[in-house]
Amino acid sequence: MAALFSEGFLLGLSTGAYCLASCLPVLAPYLLAGGGLSWKINFLIFIEFLAGRFIAYTLFALVAVSLGKASGPYLPQRALAAGMVVTALFMFYFLFSGRLKKHAPCLASLPAAWAEKRIPFLLGFLTGINICPPFAAGLLRLMGLADALKGLAYFGGFFTSTSLFLLPALTPTPFLGSRLKRIGRMTLFLAALWYLFLGLKGLISLP
Amino acid sequence: MLSAYKRLFPALVFAALVFAPVAVFSSRIVSREISFFYALAWAVFAGGVAFASFYTGRVSFFRRIFFSVSALAFLVHFKFNLFSKVFDSSCFKDTPYCHIAIAPSFLNYLYLQYLALMSGGWAVWGPLSLVFVWLFATLIIGRAWCSWACFYGGIDDGLSALPKKALLKTEKWGFKLRDFPAALLIFLLLVSFANMLPVYCLWLCPFKMTGSFLDTDYALIRNIQYGLMVLALAVLFLGPLLTKKRTFCSFLCPFGAWQAFWGKLNPFRISVNALKCTGCQACVEACPMYAIESEPGSKAEISSYCNLCGECLKACAAGGINYSVLGFRMPYITEGFGKLLNPESFLVFSALTLGATFASLWAPAAMGDIVKLIR
Numbered sequence: 001m002a003a004l005f006s007e008g009f010l011l012g013l014s015t016g017a018y019c020l021a022s023c024l025p026v027l028a029p030y031l032l033a034g035g036g037l038s039w040k041i042n043f044l045i046f047i048e049f050l051a052g053r054f055i056a057y058t059l060f061a062l063v064a065v066s067l068g069k070a071s072g073p074y075l076p077q078r079a080l081a082a083g084m085v086v087t088a089l090f091m092f093y094f095l096f097s098g099r100l101k102k103h104a105p106c107l108a109s110l111p112a113a114w115a116e117k118r119i120p121f122l123l124g125f126l127t128g129i130n131i132c133p134p135f136a137a138g139l140l141r142l143m144g145l146a147d148a149l150k151g152l153a154y155f156g157g158f159f160t161s162t163s164l165f166l167l168p169a170l171t172p173t174p175f176l177g178s179r180l181k182r183i184g185r186m187t188l189f190l191a192a193l194w195y196l197f198l199g200l201k202g203l204i205s206l207p
Numbered sequence: 208m209l210s211a212y213k214r215l216f217p218a219l220v221f222a223a224l225v226f227a228p229v230a231v232f233s234s235r236i237v238s239r240e241i242s243f244f245y246a247l248a249w250a251v252f253a254g255g256v257a258f259a260s261f262y263t264g265r266v267s268f269f270r271r272i273f274f275s276v277s278a279l280a281f282l283v284h285f286k287f288n289l290f291s292k293v294f295d296s297s298c299f300k301d302t303p304y305c306h307i308a309i310a311p312s313f314l315n316y317l318y319l320q321y322l323a324l325m326s327g328g329w330a331v332w333g334p335l336s337l338v339f340v341w342l343f344a345t346l347i348i349g350r351a352w353c354s355w356a357c358f359y360g361g362i363d364d365g366l367s368a369l370p371k372k373a374l375l376k377t378e379k380w381g382f383k384l385r386d387f388p389a390a391l392l393i394f395l396l397l398v399s400f401a402n403m404l405p406v407y408c409l410w411l412c413p414f415k416m417t418g419s420f421l422d423t424d425y426a427l428i429r430n431i432q433y434g435l436m437v438l439a440l441a442v443l444f445l446g447p448l449l450t451k452k453r454t455f456c457s458f459l460c461p462f463g464a465w466q467a468f469w470g471k472l473n474p475f476r477i478s479v480n481a482l483k484c485t486g487c488q489a490c491v492e493a494c495p496m497y498a499i500e501s502e503p504g505s506k507a508e509i510s511s512y513c514n515l516c517g518e519c520l521k522a523c524a525a526g527g528i529n530y531s532v533l534g535f536r537m538p539y540i541t542e543g544f545g546k547l548l549n550p551e552s553f554l555v556f557s558a559l560t561l562g563a564t565f566a567s568l569w570a571p572a573a574m575g576d577i578v579k580l581i582r
């Protein structure tokens with residue numbers, strides 16, 4: 001088991017830069033805009049984001065194991081593009097929900113209010129469904145194991161080391177004053193526009 | 208004779224101090240492509256600016272002339288050929304590496320260095336090349352890069368000086384949006400890294416007008432990129448004419464935000480003397496960078512967006528603003544060779560020498576282009 005954990009851990013270590021590239025544009029602006037002065041709050045956001053990512057990965061792993069083939073669980077391109085649009089919408093919702101509620105108080109009771117509290121989780125989940133090359137490599141190995149517990153150990157190692165790469169996102173949060181938060185909100189706005197654009201481009205250009 | 212000693216000779220020495228290194232570096236840079244005389248002419252110009260600003264004490268006025276001429280030379284040499292083949296550059300056809308691209312693509316650069324190091328590709332591993340140049344410039348002049356060396360800044364700055372009065376008053380929203388470049392920088396660092404592409408150069412750089420860098424797969428994307436470039440061009444050219452502020456540098460340049468952060472490594476500062484400041488706010492209006500924050504009646508505060516251009520110095524009737532080293536107030540020497548020891552002289556020497564040497568990559572060549580055109 002330990003050997004499998006460290007095998008997964010090493011795979012994660014060697015490919016973690018990919019995770020950084022795919023998750024950081026979502027996580028870092030959110031942490032800046034939505035984080036607090038206390039390190040504890042920011043760490044909780046971080047953990048919640050990782051939990052979302054973990055659940056998305058586990059779902060894939062489960063589906064892959066049950067289908068018995070690594071190529072099975074890939075989401076169609078259109079769903080990935082739609083995922084990006086949803087990511088962007090959540091970002092926009094986080095940025096403007098305060099103003100929205102001021103103008104339409106009834107919104108506070110909608111399911112969206114739940115979503116607002118769980119935005120880090122949802123963002124983590126949405127980045128998790130966008131399978132990156134290292135995770136695809138991990139899935140292949142998982143197929144060979146054909147044992148849920150062994151798979152979990154291997155996958156746990158992979159997840160732990162790739163999460164380490166995301167830790168730098170926490171670095172600026174102890175300095176989060178109102179100015180940095182304002183910068184964070186503007187950054188999140190730009191990131192939302194970017195994801196919206198990528199998602200729409202994917203949806204439009206796909207046959 | 209006494210007055211010549213007190214004013215003229217120190218100014219001549221100062222000019223010679225700037226002229227000599229610029230002449231040496233500039234001639235080394237251009238000599239393989241064009242005549243040495245163009246380098247010499249450029250060094251004489253830099254020395255002349257040094258002399259005039261030292262002799263008259265009007266630092267920002269002559270800085271602006273130098274800065275705008277340098278930026279105009281950049282346009283003449285590298286961009287006029289977009290209008291007609293007549294303006295084709297005779298030498299140095301490629302633009303020099305753009306400093307603005309350093310900031311938003313820094314993570315990409317680090318990652319590539321890391322890969323090269325890990326694969327044993329020592330030849331490609333060059334943290335001592337580009338980053339060293341940037342670090343050197345930052346240590347020597349810090350944020351002053353943006354008022355003495357940058358080719359975009361020179362256009363923005365020169366145009367902002369043209370109108371007598373601002374047609375559009377921007378203070379209300381200008382200060383609110385002043386942190387936007389910092390957000391743009393963080394965003395660009397992340398998405399450039401995620402896509403391993405220079406996203407700023409592709410999407411926002413106003414000078415990328417050739418089309419060769421554009422994504423050609425989708426007409427829609429190409430049109431959006433063109434649209435954003437036109438917007439950036441408008442902010443660079445029209446913005447300063449309407450607002451009398453450096454709109455591109457204040458709102459769209461990620462390097463400006465980057466230097467605001469790292470510029471603290473450099474010891475030169477602009478300092479306000481609290482005893483002299485009356486809170487009149489003349490400097491707030493004069494600052495083209497929205498870098499002075501002050502409520503009416505309270506003391507002016509200089510933010511890290513200050514790029515040491517010196518405009519506020521001449522705007523302050525009470526003489527309450529000075530160049531300083533790390534904010535320490537020192538007596539200002541007004542005459543004689545002692546004037547060479549003022550922080551202002553050190554800054555002008557470093558910034559002008561560095562700015563003129565950097566501009567040697569295009570300014571002497573632009574003179575060559577003009578001479579060729581006249582002939």
Ligand code: SF4
Nearest residue numbers: 353357360456460463
């Ligand atoms: S802010 Fe940007 S464009 Fe302006 S002078 Fe500085 S580097 Fe150049």
Ligand code: SF4
Nearest residue numbers: 494513514516517519
């Ligand atoms: S504070 Fe003064 S020196 Fe600094 S940018 Fe503004 S006008 Fe220029």
